[in-house]
Amino acid sequence: MKLLFNKEKNNDITVKIQQGTVPIExxxxxxxKQLLENNTIDDTDFGNLSDDEIENLKEMLSKISxxxxxxxxxxxxxxxxxx
Numbered sequence: 267m268k269l270l271f272n273k274e275k276n277n278d279i280t281v282k283i284q285q286g287t288v289p290i291e292x293x294x295x296x297x298x299k300q301l302l303e304n305n306t307i308d309d310t311d312f313g314n315l316s317d318d319e320i321e322n323l324k325e326m327l328s329k330i331s332x333x334x335x336x337x338x339x340x341x342x343x344x345x346x347x348x349x
Contacts, residue, residue, distance in 0.1 A: 267300040271323065272313040279315065305334040 268284035269292070282289040283296055290296070301307075307327045312320045 267297070267304070267307050268309045268311070269307065269327075270311045270313065271315055273315055273319075279319070301330070301334050305331060307331055 270282040270284065270289050272280050274280060281292040283292045283300070284290075285296070285300075307330070310323075310327070312323065315323070
């Protein structure tokens with residue numbers, strides 16, 4: 267999954283999510299869908315964000331990815347217990 271961040275003139279941060287080759291408006295539903303299919307957040311474009319903002323976003327994205335990794339591990343353990 268590729269995320270595209272941009273800071274507007276009013277300091278609002280916008281984000282788009284790349285679906286194939288086309289950037290679309292970000293929705294949590296689409297993000298979760300893509301993370302369930304493939305738990306990778308790579309090639310993120312942080313645009314014109316400050317170093318502090320980039321660091322905070324990287325930390326947040328890492329935590330999100332960890333949550334999906336834990337869920338995947340839990341599912342595998344349940345499947346192994348059933349066999």
